[in-house]
Amino acid sequence: MGKLGKLWKAFTSIVRQPSLLNLIIDTNQNWYKYVEKRYGLGAGLPVAELSTLFPDFRANIPTFAFLDGGSLPTDIALLMKLAQRIPDCSYFEIGTWRGESVVNVANIAKECYTLNLPDEEMRKAGQPENFIELIGFFSKDKKNITHLKGNSFDFDFVGLNKKFDLIFIDGDHHYEAVKNDTKKIFESLVHDKSVVVWHDYARSPEVVRFEVFAGILDGMLPQRHRYLYHVGNTLSAIYYPSEALAKHPLINPTKPNHYFELDLKLNPIVKKK
Template sequence: MKMIEKFFQRLVKYILSFFIMLFSFTVGLLTPRGQYIHSLICDYFGFSFNKTRLPLISWKKVSGDEKVTLTDLEISAGNMRVDELALICGVIRKEQPKGILEIGTMNGRTTLNMAINAPDDCRVYTLDLPAEGLEAAKFEISERYQKLVKKEQSGAIFLEKDEINFPEKRKITQLFGDSARFDFSPYENQIDLIFIDGSHDYEYVINDTNVAMQLLRNGKGVILWHDYRNGLAVVPAIEEVRKKYPNLEIYHIEDTTLAYAKIGE
């Protein structure tokens, strides 16, 4: 019986993958899903483009094994892995920033978790591009990220929380706009940790890093980039950033898709 079951399972997988391949090599060629399948195949056989190449750094080095508190573990579109969320909160516990900026709010899951783990007197700014701002965005935003922009509400997770159980939400300030057009001047010299997780398109990653460099308090602090992984534009964008800021030592946090730099150690 088991043998027959296994045989049928294999047959179903064979038929499904046949049709998925058929899709990805025909109409799928024009869709992000089809293109993603091609990247997966190339990665699997060792032909990765935009391969990650930053030096690795350990979790312990960046977070010092700090204890963290997490909430809302369920992952929705655009959210990160729970271990990466925990690690970012660990970095916050270690660094004790007084000002945090997140570029790319989505549903606010990371924003709220950062606020919970930040010192009492910390302000957590989170910037998001509203759907109606897409047309006027300075650089092209690929379809993949446009989907994340087109949502009903930014920050729904912390907005829906009550202040009695989640007093940390008072630390959060929501900002709206395109990170390439937004006037960040009121926040200059006020940010100690910046999390770059807006559009992962090449120009935006470079732009958002320039913003980070402009905002850090006395030029010191931590920058984290999300989605540093094979095949994504974050990889060549960070290579460009390294050319522009040769003294910026950027690392890839091991077993994550996070890049990390601590300036002014």
């Protein structure tokens, strides 16, 4: 098929199904160009290693499912280690899914809050009941976790009348949602020493997800950007204002300078009577 034929086929396909245009607009390459042109950050955030944040890094993760849509073990370990160093840590999370992240943090933090879409809104969006029932699967019965329902685009964050020490943004990963969540968090929930972590800033520890990155950058004041890092061996970006961290550029492929030791144990889910 010639160029004109391909162009005509693409045009007619978009006319029949306009949503196909999003596949063109939202490509990682287009978001890379946006970030590079606007911020000069086409190479991604500088990398701060886990060993920089935690020189004697070691973590035990009591609950991990190894299922689709979850975090890497290193992402959850990052949250746990951050909570560990904050006395009486107050934690807030957007996007809970099965509740793996928050249930592990709740073993350390004094109090945890999560925000998820109302069940009815998920139904209207076409989510099946078995998906909705899994929201907070691991976390719903933990006493120091408050599960809030609402859409972050119109949720009254100010009404919480609280500031949080550690915040995890892991909701909708489209640009507008990431930008909105970031903006709202910094406007309403952050204090001077708050640490903010965004999940899925990267598709893998070596590949930046530029649509999410663009939402992070556009959702916060430019003067805060100097406190942003990509945490090595994770999918997470971090806002860490307490101190300047040693950093290096992201290199893909990365030559390892350390490795992790895993000790896995399988535990059955005990059904409640």
